[in-house]
Amino acid sequence: MTGLLVGKVVVVTGASRGIGEAIAIRYAMEGASVVVAARTMDDGDHVLSGGINSVVKRINDGGGMAHAVRCDLALEDHRINLIAETEKTFGPVDILVNNAAVTYFLNVKDFKMNRFDLMFEVQVKAPFHLSQLILPSMIERQSGWILNISSHAALHPKKDVLARGSTVYGMCKAALERYTTGLASEVYRDNICVNVISPGLVATPGVVHHKLITDATPDDAVTPVEDMAEACLRLVHGEVSEVSGMITYADEVIEKYKLKPRDLIY
Numbered sequence: 549m550t551g552l553l554v555g556k557v558v559v560v561t562g563a564s565r566g567i568g569e570a571i572a573i574r575y576a577m578e579g580a581s582v583v584v585a586a587r588t589m590d591d592g593d594h595v596l597s598g599g600i601n602s603v604v605k606r607i608n609d610g611g612g613m614a615h616a617v618r619c620d621l622a623l624e625d626h627r628i629n630l631i632a633e634t635e636k637t638f639g640p641v642d643i644l645v646n647n648a649a650v651t652y653f654l655n656v657k658d659f660k661m662n663r664f665d666l667m668f669e670v671q672v673k674a675p676f677h678l679s680q681l682i683l684p685s686m687i688e689r690q691s692g693w694i695l696n697i698s699s700h701a702a703l704h705p706k707k708d709v710l711a712r713g714s715t716v717y718g719m720c721k722a723a724l725e726r727y728t729t730g731l732a733s734e735v736y737r738d739n740i741c742v743n744v745i746s747p748g749l750v751a752t753p754g755v756v757h758h759k760l761i762t763d764a765t766p767d768d769a770v771t772p773v774e775d776m777a778e779a780c781l782r783l784v785h786g787e788v789s790e791v792s793g794m795i796t797y798a799d800e801v802i803e804k805y806k807l808k809p810r811d812l813i814y
Contacts, residue, residue: 550579551577551578551579551580552578552579552781552785553575553578553579553580553643553781553784553785554578554579554580555579556575556579556580556581556642556643557580557581557583557634557638557639557640557641557642557643558572558575558580558581558582558583558641558642558643558644558645559582559583559585559630559631559634559641559643559644559645559678560572560575560582560583560584560585560645560647561585561586561619561621561630561645561646561647561648561674561678562585562586562621562647562648562649562697563584563585563586563600563603563647564584564586564587564588564598564599564600564603565586565588565596565597565598565599565603566598566773567647567697567747567773567776567777568584568586568645568647568648569584569598569603570773570774570776570777570812571645571647571776571777571780571781572584572603572607572614573603573606573607573612573777573812573814574774574777574778574780574781574810574812575643575781575784576607576610576612576613576614576814577612577810577812577813577814578781580613580643581613581614581615581637581638581639582607582612582613582614582615583614583615583616583617583630583633583634583637583638584600584603584604584607584614584615584616584617585600585616585617585618585619585630585648586599586600586618586619586648587618587619587620588600589601589616589618590602600616600617600618601616603616604616606814607814609814610813610814611814612814613638615633615634615637615638617629617630617633617634621648621669621670621674622650622666622669622670622674624677627674627677627678627681628681630678631678631681631682640682640685640686640689641682641685641686641692642686642691642692642693643692643693643694643695643784644678644679644682644692644693644694644695645695645696645697645780645784646674646675646678646679646694646695646696646697646724647697648670648671648674649667649670649671649697649720650666650667650670650671651667651717652667652713652716652717653712653713653714653717654713654716655713655715656715656716658713659716664716667716667717667720668720668723671720671721671724672720672723672724672727675696675724675727676727679694679731682694683735683740686735686738686740687735687738687740690738690739690740691739691740692735692738692739692740692741693740693741693742693783693784693785694728694731694740694741694742694743695742695743695744695745695780695783695784696724696725696727696728696742696743696744696745697744697745697746697747697780698721698724698725698728698744698745698746698795699717699718699721699746699747700746700748700797701714701717701718701721702718702721702722702724702725702746703718705718721746724744725744725795728742728743728744728793728795729742729744729793729795732792732793733793736788736789736792736793739788740788740792741783741784741788741791741792742792742793743783743791743792743793743794743795743796744794744795744796745776745779745780745783745794745796745797745798745801746796746797746798747771747776747797747798748771748776748797748798748799771798771799772809773812774809774810774811774812775798775799775802775809776798777809777812778802778807778808778809778810779796779798779799779801779802779807780798782801782805782807783796783801
């Protein structure tokens with residue numbers, strides 16, 4: 549097998565569908581051994597289509613290497629098991645992609661604290677904890693890549709623009725971005741690369757479910773999932789000194805590195 553990620557062990561969370569699935573497939577196309585993690589095992593288990601078993605079958609049937617691990621990132625023991633099973637199956641983690649999210653679009657006055665806690669657990673604490681679990685090995689090997697998936701919701705909204713209940717979601721993503729740059733600084737001298745990237749508006753099952761894309765949305769306002777996958781690939785290889793510490797966006801990475809997104813052939 550040939551490719552940019554041959555010999556690398558990858559964990560992608562929230563990979564049962566959408567962006568996570570695309571990243572897992574694109575990395576597998578480059579020779580990585582990919583652990584596909586999410587709560588949904590099989591298509592039909594969730595209101596949204598997709599499941600980690602079908603993603604793994606798609607990769608393995610195409611000649612790649614993938615393994616499914618059911619993981620509810622809200623649970624500490626599931627996070628610990630995810631890394632332990634990855635190491636048992638493929639070896640130490642070289643690349644971690646924190647993509648999973650649980651999202652409720654509600655105004656602050658209507659937000660229940662259990663939902664608030666769940667969103668922070670999955671979108672902020674889980675990436676932090678997973679990083680803690682893999683960093684000792686990365687530091688020992690003086691090599692590693694952590695990529696966090698954010699959103700334009702992290703940007704401060706204008707006061708006269710309706711936020712559509714995205715305040716808590718934006719808080720989570722803003723926290724994730726600040727965590728990214730802080731960690732990038734901490735582990736820079738250990739040759740570990742840490743970045744955060746936002747996809748723009750991608751027509752994933754979740755985006756369609758929340759009606760964030762409608763018939764009135766211009767075609768050029770929608771980012772192809774292949775573009776996001778290609779941008780995410782670029783941020784997990786190369787010289788750490790040239791890549792690490794970015795808060796960036798899929799279209800910026802595509803333009804900066806003159807990338808040509810590839811079809812997801814698996």
